[in-house]
Structures are given as structure tokens and as C-alpha cells.
Amino acid sequence: MIIVTGGAGFIGANLVAALNGRGERDILVVDHLQQADKFRNLSGLDIADYLEAEPFLARLEAGSFGPVEAIFHEGACSDTMASDGRYVMTNNFEYSKTLLHWAQKANVPLLYASSASVYGRSGSFTEARESEDPLNIYGFSKFQFDQYLRRHWQELRAPVHGFRYFNVYGPREFHKGRMASVALHFSRQYRLDGHVHLFAGSGGYADGEQRRDFIHVDDVCAVNLHFLDHPRSGIYNVGTGVARSFNAMAVAVINGIEARRDGPIRELEKLQKAEIIRYIPMPESLHGKYQSFTEADTRQLRAAGYQAPMLTVEEGVARYIAWLEEQPE
Secondary structure (H helix, E strand, C coil): CEEEECCCCHHHHHHHHHHHHCCCCCEEEEECCCCHHHHHHHCCCCCCEEEEHHHHHHHHHCCCCCCCCEEEECCCCCCCCCCCHHHHHHHHHHHHHHHHHHHHHHCCCEEEEEEHHHHCCCCCCCCCHHHCCCCCHHHHHHHHHHHHHHHCHHHCCCCEEEEEECEEECCCCHHHHHHCCHHHHHHHHHHHHCCEEEECCECCECCCCCEECEEEHHHHHHHHHHHHHCCCCEEEEECCCCCEEHHHHHHHHHHHHHHHCCCCCCCHHHHHHCCCEEEECCCHHHCCCCCCECCCCCHHHHHCCCCCCCCCHHHHHHHHHHHHHCCCC
8 A cells, every 4th residue: 555645635636646647546545624625636536545634643553554565745734824833843743753753663665745945045955954944834844854854864774755845836736725836826817817916026036037946746746756666765856956937937827828729929028018917016924934036956856866857837837737728627
């Protein structure tokens, strides 16, 4: 059996789909379905069982599931604006520690979701302590588990891989609300209103020129499966290694939609002039907590053996738009 925590969520459900694509069906999905419509992410996928997160650990430690091949730990409170620090630390830090110790005792590989949010506004994105300075409780919870793992490296007997995801976008993120990718937000805005909203200049960047490392979820899944097949314990950045502006993402989304309508393909300046791309002030709640620039340093990922090319924003958005067009939403 393969266990996927957070398996009804965005990255978790895509991992289940990728595992199904390899012929895997003996999959236990662990999640919270308080938000009931997350079930849509698992529709059409094949799993052996589903279990809520609360009873899962007790049943795992009781040996209720038979042999476990691997654990993909994607479950977490991922709201970067969360204010209940105790809840976030319990779900993201304490839960992860318990899984780590069980996996080591049972000699089961653990592949878990860390986050590029651990870097904050350090301006450096290398997997090293001096680069890490989280800006919110979510980033802090991920940082603390990475630190905890580092203190236990010498004791490991089973592989452990931590993946610092950068800005992931792609299918199965409808349920994420305001935490969904800007690709989804831009797509919805353009379809409904005929224009998109980006943040005005901030952090030394011009309007819409804040930059992120946007990575398609298919590439995230490919990295996870690579290290399942070729274990090499470590903490790795998972991004394209190329920062792109929010303007570039908006242009890719608009042109991706227009290409499917046989509509006009336009450049940034023309979209700005036509007020199809518009700029709004950054909310006060994000001041001091916003990463204006991220770009994965992928040298450790590549040195560990992952050599597949990543989708560009244009390639990934086109793939995502095609998927969105097929969904009832």
C-alpha cells in the first residue's frame, strides 16, 4: 500500500492520479473532508481506501494497513494567512514528526511537502540555514520540520525527501479559494469580467513585475515519483529555476484562453493599454509578509539525479487551460 496524506487536496490528488498512471491502485488517501467538495479531486481516480486524518496515526501505529511501500505526506494547513499558530504547528509540525518516526521505525520511505515559504524575503533560495527566514506561521511550521529532520539525519535508516515547492499551479485546485494559484484566479477573472487584477508595484518592483518561480503540478509529481524510484535522502527545491513576472503569467493565461477561442494573441503592452490587465494596491494584510521574488536554486535537485526539463509558464498554462476547459466547475 502507498499512503498519500492530503490526498484529496491539490498536490496530493495529482500524485494519486500520477500513481494511477503507473498502475498503482492500492492507495490509502488520508485527508480532512470538512470541505466536502474536495471529493471532486478524487472523482475518476482509483484508491483502495479513504481515512480522515484524526484516526489515521493511531491506526497506522496499530499496524492496521499491512505492508506500506511509501508515504507521500502532502497534508497540511497551507493557509499562509492563518492566525491560529497552535493549530498550524499541530497539523504541520507535530503530525509530520510522528509520521517521520513511524516511517523510520517501519523502514518506509517518506516523501513530504516542505515549502519555498521557508525562505521569506531572504533573497537567497539555496537549501541552507542562512537562506531561511519565514514570514508567516505556515512557513515557520515547514521550516521547523526541516530543521527537526536535519537534527536527525545521522539516525535515518529509511529514505526521507523534503520538497520545497515553489509556486505550484495546475489541475485540482478549485477548493483552495484565495490560496489557489494566480493562474486559476486570472483565468476566472478573465472569463467572468474580461480583465485580470494584479498587484501594483511593491518591494521595488513595477506594476505586476513581482516575480515568482511558477511550476506546473505535473512537474511536482514527476519529481516525487523520481525520488520514490531513485531514493536519495535530502531537502530539495522544486521549482523551474526561472522566475517569471505576474505580468507574464497573466499574459500566458489570457492568450491561452484566446488561443482556444481562435481569438487575438496580444502582448503585455496592448493588454495594459486596453485595460485587460489592471493593477490594484496590495492589501494591508500582506505588507511585510509578501515574497516579491522567488527563484528556486535547483542545483541540488539536479545533482541528486533529477534531469527532466520543467514546463515553461507558457507550456504549463496552455496545458492547464486545456484541462480547465473540460471541467464543469
